[in-house]
Amino acid sequence: MSVLAAHERARRQRILHSVARHSVLIGVGVVFVSPFVFVIFTALMTRDQALTRAIWPSPFRFQNFYDVLDQQPLLRWTWNTFLISSLSSIGVVLSCTPPAYALARMRFRGRNAVFLLVLSTMMLPIQVTIIPLYVLFSHLGWIGSLKPLIIPGFFGDAFSIFLLRQFFMTIPNALTDAARVDGASELRLMLRVVVPLAKPALVAVFLFNFLYCWNDLFAPLLYLGANPDSYTISLGLSEFRSSRHVDYELMMAACVLFTLPVTVLFFLAQRAFVEGVTVTGVKG
Amino acid sequence: MAATAISPAAARARRRRRRRTRTYGLAFLFLSPWIVGFLLFLVYPMVASLYFSFTHYDLLNSPRWIGLANYKYMLENDPFFWQAVRNTAWMIVIGLPLRLFWALMTATLLTMKVSGQRYYRTLYYLPTMVPPVAAALAFTYLLNPDLGPVNGVLAHLGIPGPLWFFDPSWSKPALVLLSLWGAGDAMIIYLAGLLDVPQTQIEAAKIDGANAVRRYWHVTLPSLSPVIFFTLVTGLIWTFQTFTEAYVAGNTTSGQKDTLGEPQGSLLFYAIWLYQQGFRYFNMGYASALAWVLFGATMLCTLVLIKSSERWVHVEGNQ
Numbered sequence: 293m294s295v296l297a298a299h300e301r302a303r304r305q306r307i308l309h310s311v312a313r314h315s316v317l318i319g320v321g322v323v324f325v326s327p328f329v330f331v332i333f334t335a336l337m338t339r340d341q342a343l344t345r346a347i348w349p350s351p352f353r354f355q356n357f358y359d360v361l362d363q364q365p366l367l368r369w370t371w372n373t374f375l376i377s378s379l380s381s382i383g384v385v386l387s388c389t390p391p392a393y394a395l396a397r398m399r400f401r402g403r404n405a406v407f408l409l410v411l412s413t414m415m416l417p418i419q420v421t422i423i424p425l426y427v428l429f430s431h432l433g434w435i436g437s438l439k440p441l442i443i444p445g446f447f448g449d450a451f452s453i454f455l456l457r458q459f460f461m462t463i464p465n466a467l468t469d470a471a472r473v474d475g476a477s478e479l480r481l482m483l484r485v486v487v488p489l490a491k492p493a494l495v496a497v498f499l500f501n502f503l504y505c506w507n508d509l510f511a512p513l514l515y516l517g518a519n520p521d522s523y524t525i526s527l528g529l530s531e532f533r534s535s536r537h538v539d540y541e542l543m544m545a546a547c548v549l550f551t552l553p554v555t556v557l558f559f560l561a562q563r564a565f566v567e568g569v570t571v572t573g574v575k576g
Numbered sequence: 577m578a579a580t581a582i583s584p585a586a587a588r589a590r591r592r593r594r595r596r597t598r599t600y601g602l603a604f605l606f607l608s609p610w611i612v613g614f615l616l617f618l619v620y621p622m623v624a625s626l627y628f629s630f631t632h633y634d635l636l637n638s639p640r641w642i643g644l645a646n647y648k649y650m651l652e653n654d655p656f657f658w659q660a661v662r663n664t665a666w667m668i669v670i671g672l673p674l675r676l677f678w679a680l681m682t683a684t685l686l687t688m689k690v691s692g693q694r695y696y697r698t699l700y701y702l703p704t705m706v707p708p709v710a711a712a713l714a715f716t717y718l719l720n721p722d723l724g725p726v727n728g729v730l731a732h733l734g735i736p737g738p739l740w741f742f743d744p745s746w747s748k749p750a751l752v753l754l755s756l757w758g759a760g761d762a763m764i765i766y767l768a769g770l771l772d773v774p775q776t777q778i779e780a781a782k783i784d785g786a787n788a789v790r791r792y793w794h795v796t797l798p799s800l801s802p803v804i805f806f807t808l809v810t811g812l813i814w815t816f817q818t819f820t821e822a823y824v825a826g827n828t829t830s831g832q833k834d835t836l837g838e839p840q841g842s843l844l845f846y847a848i849w850l851y852q853q854g855f856r857y858f859n860m861g862y863a864s865a866l867a868w869v870l871f872g873a874t875m876l877c878t879l880v881l882i883k884s885s886e887r888w889v890h891v892e893g894n895q
Binding site: 310313314316317320321323324325326327328330331334342343344345347386387388390391393394395398399400401403406409410413415416417418419420421422423424425426427428430444446447448449453478482503506507509510513514517525526529530531532533538540543544546547550551554555558562 | 599600602603605606607608609610612613614616617618620621622624625628635682685686688690691696698699700702703705706707708709710713714715717718720722723725728757813816817819820823824827828831833847850851854855860863864866867868870871874875878
């Protein structure tokens with residue numbers, strides 16, 4: 293009898309604990325999720341309703357998404373953003389793999405010094421370089437074009453080199469040593485042995501850079517600010533309101549359209565993201 | 577044959593030397609994309625910007641040497657320099673610790689063993705995926721004093737909501753709320769660190785009779801300290817350069833893009849002032865001087881942090 297009662301008590305306590313944990317998690321979860329909900333609801337309101345404190349849209353006005361595409365050159369901005377993000381990310385993957393390979397798997401004197409130099413450049417505030425770069429790009433006639441945002445990607449990126457190097461280090465030496473004895477060149481080792489094994493890291497580097505470019509405001513503001521034709525989404529939306537009047541329903545609709553692709557990307561590639569973040573975070 | 581003239585040892589040395597120059601050449605080749613980028617997009621601009629910082633340069637006329645005048649003007653005459661410094665310091669001293677504390681708390685919540693843990697983790701991380709410009713625009717709406725749902729909810733509870741981005745004394749707290757919402761990047765690093773805490777030590781502390789709070793303080797936090805240190809350093813460097821969210825929120829609420837950092841300069845952060853000097857007024861020399869002071873301050877604070885880490889960052893014996 294008493295054994296059963298004790299059992300029952302323990303069970304009840306377990307359930308109570310579980311309910312308490314879920315309540316806390318849901319409570320905090322509401323804080324994270326409610327902005328999404330409010331923004332999406334507002335994106336679906338009529339203009340009159342968006343000017344009230346109403347939360348639930350009535351009627352639902354899906355027309356807003358069409359209107360905002362109509363009023364702002366959002367598709368053009370999206371194309372520019374996509375072009376910059378994909379091309380410069382391809383550049384980063386191509387240009388960072390060989391240096392990362394050299395730092396991880398080739399033996400030469402001064403390797404650690406070079407690696408430290410790469411690391412230390414990550415700490416440098418970009419403000420120290422942007423002014424001469426602006427002068428340089430304007431001499432080249434690149435200001436207002438997408439070039440200043442794409443081409444530097446093809447010349448290495450410290451963070452990406454770091455991430456790839458960390459990953460390459462985890463590939464067992466035995467795998468490359470065997471091929472090296474057979475007379476394979478370093479280039480062959482990199483392309484045939486290391487790169488195929490490092491696909492997750494390469495995907496992570498591509499995604500990080502893609503996302504960074506997709507989201508970035510600062511560089512587009514500097515180099516594209518003078519030419520509305522080459523605006524990115526971030527830059528275009530940052531000027532959404534330049535008068536006293538603001539159409540919140542359209543602004544929120546634009547935000548939803550802007551956020552949707554990266555959120556979908558996140559769900560598709562969640563594992564690569566999280567692994568990438570933690571590899572750099574813990575080993576940093 | 578020439579080989580007979582050379583002793584075997586010398587030949588070995590020569591072979592080794594040749595091999596070494598070959599590996600050097602090969603390593604150099606592999607590193608070359610980075611080396612070119614390093615020289616072209618880093619070393620050259622750094623040298624040039626250091627030079628510009630001692631000149632008057634408006635992009636149209638060639639730089640004119642003025643010695644330390646830029647630095648002197650900055651410290652003694654520029655009315656907005658100190659305001660920008662104060663605003664930025666506020667974000668570093670108040671905003672950053674709040675953000676990291678919040679990230680640590682949420683990460684700790686996410687280590688609780690519950691069903692559907694995966695979904696909670698995804699949900700908490702999701703806001704980090706929102707582009708900063710979209711997030712800033714969303715928050716100018718959410719925190720709008722008249723229309724926004726936040727003050728709407730507060731009004732329901734009988735609390736008069738503040739004016740947030742319209743009030744100089746509430747605009748930075750509003751910015752902090754925004755940064756808490758997107759603190760998932762730090763959170764996920766903490767979560768990985770928390771899952772790495774040796775369970776044996778926690779069990780041992782439990783047997784010794786330490787309660788949950790003491791276990792967290794004496795076992796979990798010390799073992800997490802390298803991770804906390806990492807987020808502090810990166811967060812510090814990043815916060816020194818606070819720009820996007822403040823720029824967007826300031827412009828959107830003030831409804832114009834000429835005076836930055838509104839309301840009343842309360843969102844005028846260092847990087848925003850530098851941008852305005854360099855790319856709105858085209859005071860390239862002065863902006864370069866501002867950049868070098870930013871660089872110096874960043875280095876100094878990072879060094880202090882590294883120095884202090886010897887006291888509080890716990891290093892595992894086997895690392």
